[in-house]
Amino acid sequence: MVQPKEDRRIQRTRQSLSTALLKLIEERGYDSLTVNDITEQANIGRATFYLHYEDKEQLLLESLEDMFSQLGDSIAPTAKVTGEHNSITATRLVFQHFADHHRLYRVLLTEKGAVMVFTRLLKILSQVAEQDVILKDVEQPKTGIPTHLVAHYVTGAILGLIVWWLNNDRPYSPEQMAVIYGHLMDPGATKVLGIAGAQLPDLSDVLSKR
Amino acid sequence: MVQPKEDRRIQRTRQSLSTALLKLIEERGYDSLTVNDITEQANIGRATFYLHYEDKEQLLLESLEDMFSQLGDSIAPTAKVTGEHNSITATRLVFQHFADHHRLYRVLLTEKGAVMVFTRLLKILSQVAEQDVILKDVEQPKTGIPTHLVAHYVTGAILGLIVWWLNNDRPYSPEQMAVIYGHLMDPGATKVLGIAGAQLPDLSDVLSKR
DNA sequence: AAATTTATAGACATAGAGTTCAATAAAAAA
DNA sequence: TTTTTTATTGAACTCTATGTCTATAAATTT
Structure with missing residues (x-):
C-alpha cells in the first residue's frame, strides 16, 4: 500500500480506477458496485486493484479526498483576503x-x-x-x-x-x-x-x- | 414481508432483532455486522431473520423509523403551541x-x-x-x-x-x-x-x- | 384439542472478497 | 540498446456471508 509515485503505470492505474469508480457511481450508485465492476470499467485486471487499494471504500475515500482538496484549494485564496x-x-x-x-x-x-x-x-x-x-x-x-x-x-x-x-x-x-x-x-x-x-x-x- | 401484526411470536422476534441490532451497533459498529451476528445476539434462527426482513439494512431502517417517530412524537406537542x-x-x-x-x-x-x-x-x-x-x-x-x-x-x-x-x-x-x-x-x-x-x-x- | 401459523436447524447453491503465483509486459536505468 | 527492475495479468483457489428451501418442532389462535 506504500507506493513510490514514480512509475507511470501506477499513476495510470490509479487514475483509471478512480475515474471508473466515479463514473460508475453516477450511473449505478455506489453500494451495488463490485470490485470486478470497477476493474472491468477501468480495463484493468482485478488482481491489480488489490495491489493499490484494500477495498472499494478506500478507493472512494482517496478519490473524494482529491475532490475535497480541489474544493479547498479553490476556496483558500478567497478566505485569506x-x-x-x-x-x-x-x-x-x-x-x-x-x-x-x-x-x-x-x-x-x-x-x-x-x-x-x-x-x-x-x-x-x-x-x-x-x-x-x-x-x-x-x-x-x-x-x-x-x-x-x-x-x-x-x-x-x-x-x-x-x-x-x-x-x-x-x-x-x-x-x-x-x-x-x-x-x-x-x-x-x-x-x-x-x-x-x-x-x-x-x-x-x-x-x-x- | 406483509405481516398481520397479531401473532405474539412475530412481535417478539422483530423486537428481539431490533434490540439486538442496536446493541451490536453500539458495541461493534454497523458495517461489519452480519445477519448471523444479529440473529445470534437475538437468540433467533438465521432463517427466521429472512422471514421478516430482506437484509440488515431494512432492519436498521425500520428500527430507526421507530426512534424517529419517538422523537417526532415528543416534539409534536410543543410545536403545536x-x-x-x-x-x-x-x-x-x-x-x-x-x-x-x-x-x-x-x-x-x-x-x-x-x-x-x-x-x-x-x-x-x-x-x-x-x-x-x-x-x-x-x-x-x-x-x-x-x-x-x-x-x-x-x-x-x-x-x-x-x-x-x-x-x-x-x-x-x-x-x-x-x-x-x-x-x-x-x-x-x-x-x-x-x-x-x-x-x-x-x-x-x-x-x-x- | 385441533387447526393454523411461525420458528428452527441444517443443507444447499451462489456471489463476491481477497490472496497467490507464474508468465508477461512495460517502464526505468545503464 | 540492453539490462534490470517493477507492474500487470489471468487463472486458480479459499473463505465468508448471503439467501433459499425443506422437513420438523413449537407456539398461538380458535
Missing part, C-alpha cells in the same frame, strides 16, 4: 463545486447506506421544522461559543442547503444560493461563511432573476 | 433525544460507510470555515425563500451541532445546546427551531453553568 472583500465568492465556490459534480454528490448524499442516516434525519427533522418555520432577527454579540461548534453549525447548514439544492435539481444558480445562504445566516447581511465582506445583494432581486 | 411559548423546549428535546441514544448515533453519524461522506465534508469545510469564523448581525425581513430550503438549512445546522456534540462527548447539556443553537440561529434571540417563543436566557450565564 481580510477586511473588505466580496464575501459571496467563497460560498459561491462551494456551491459551484457541488454543481460541477452534482450527479456524483446526489448519489452520495442520497443513496441508502452511503449517507442514508443523514438524509433520513434531514427529512424527518425538516418535516417537523418546516411546519412553523419562521426566521430570526436581531444582532449577534461576541459569545463564548467554541469555534469548532460554530464551524459545525455553519457547515451543517450549508450541507443542508446543498442536499436540498441537489435533490431539487438546482433551481437556483450557485450565485443565488450563495446570496440566499448569506441572508439566512445573516439576516441583516454582511458576512458569509464567516468571512467579513461587502453588502449582500438585495434578496428579492436575486430570487426573481431566474 | 402557538404564540407565546418556551421556545427552547423543542430544540432541547431534539438534543435530549440524541443524548438518550448517543452511543448509537455516534456510530451512525461517524462510521465509515454509513455517513462517511457527510462527516468527511463536515470536517473539511469546517477547517476552511473556522479560520475566519465570525458571526452575523441585523434582522431578517420577510423573504421569498422556499420553506423547504429554510427547513433544510435549519436541520442541517442542527445536525452539524449534533455531530460536533456527540464527537466531543457532549460537553454541554441538552438545555445548553438548545440555548446555544438559539443564539446562533437568532443572535438577538427570539425564535428557536422556527417556533415563536420567549426570550432566550443570557448566553454567558448558560455557558458558565457547567
Whole structure:
C-alpha cells in the first residue's frame, strides 16, 4: 500500500480506477458496485486493484479526498483576503463545486447506506421544522461559543442547503444560493461563511432573476 | 414481508432483532455486522431473520423509523403551541433525544460507510470555515425563500451541532445546546427551531453553568 | 384439542472478497 | 540498446456471508 509515485503505470492505474469508480457511481450508485465492476470499467485486471487499494471504500475515500482538496484549494485564496472583500465568492465556490459534480454528490448524499442516516434525519427533522418555520432577527454579540461548534453549525447548514439544492435539481444558480445562504445566516447581511465582506445583494432581486 | 401484526411470536422476534441490532451497533459498529451476528445476539434462527426482513439494512431502517417517530412524537406537542411559548423546549428535546441514544448515533453519524461522506465534508469545510469564523448581525425581513430550503438549512445546522456534540462527548447539556443553537440561529434571540417563543436566557450565564 | 401459523436447524447453491503465483509486459536505468 | 527492475495479468483457489428451501418442532389462535 506504500507506493513510490514514480512509475507511470501506477499513476495510470490509479487514475483509471478512480475515474471508473466515479463514473460508475453516477450511473449505478455506489453500494451495488463490485470490485470486478470497477476493474472491468477501468480495463484493468482485478488482481491489480488489490495491489493499490484494500477495498472499494478506500478507493472512494482517496478519490473524494482529491475532490475535497480541489474544493479547498479553490476556496483558500478567497478566505485569506481580510477586511473588505466580496464575501459571496467563497460560498459561491462551494456551491459551484457541488454543481460541477452534482450527479456524483446526489448519489452520495442520497443513496441508502452511503449517507442514508443523514438524509433520513434531514427529512424527518425538516418535516417537523418546516411546519412553523419562521426566521430570526436581531444582532449577534461576541459569545463564548467554541469555534469548532460554530464551524459545525455553519457547515451543517450549508450541507443542508446543498442536499436540498441537489435533490431539487438546482433551481437556483450557485450565485443565488450563495446570496440566499448569506441572508439566512445573516439576516441583516454582511458576512458569509464567516468571512467579513461587502453588502449582500438585495434578496428579492436575486430570487426573481431566474 | 406483509405481516398481520397479531401473532405474539412475530412481535417478539422483530423486537428481539431490533434490540439486538442496536446493541451490536453500539458495541461493534454497523458495517461489519452480519445477519448471523444479529440473529445470534437475538437468540433467533438465521432463517427466521429472512422471514421478516430482506437484509440488515431494512432492519436498521425500520428500527430507526421507530426512534424517529419517538422523537417526532415528543416534539409534536410543543410545536403545536402557538404564540407565546418556551421556545427552547423543542430544540432541547431534539438534543435530549440524541443524548438518550448517543452511543448509537455516534456510530451512525461517524462510521465509515454509513455517513462517511457527510462527516468527511463536515470536517473539511469546517477547517476552511473556522479560520475566519465570525458571526452575523441585523434582522431578517420577510423573504421569498422556499420553506423547504429554510427547513433544510435549519436541520442541517442542527445536525452539524449534533455531530460536533456527540464527537466531543457532549460537553454541554441538552438545555445548553438548545440555548446555544438559539443564539446562533437568532443572535438577538427570539425564535428557536422556527417556533415563536420567549426570550432566550443570557448566553454567558448558560455557558458558565457547567 | 385441533387447526393454523411461525420458528428452527441444517443443507444447499451462489456471489463476491481477497490472496497467490507464474508468465508477461512495460517502464526505468545503464 | 540492453539490462534490470517493477507492474500487470489471468487463472486458480479459499473463505465468508448471503439467501433459499425443506422437513420438523413449537407456539398461538380458535
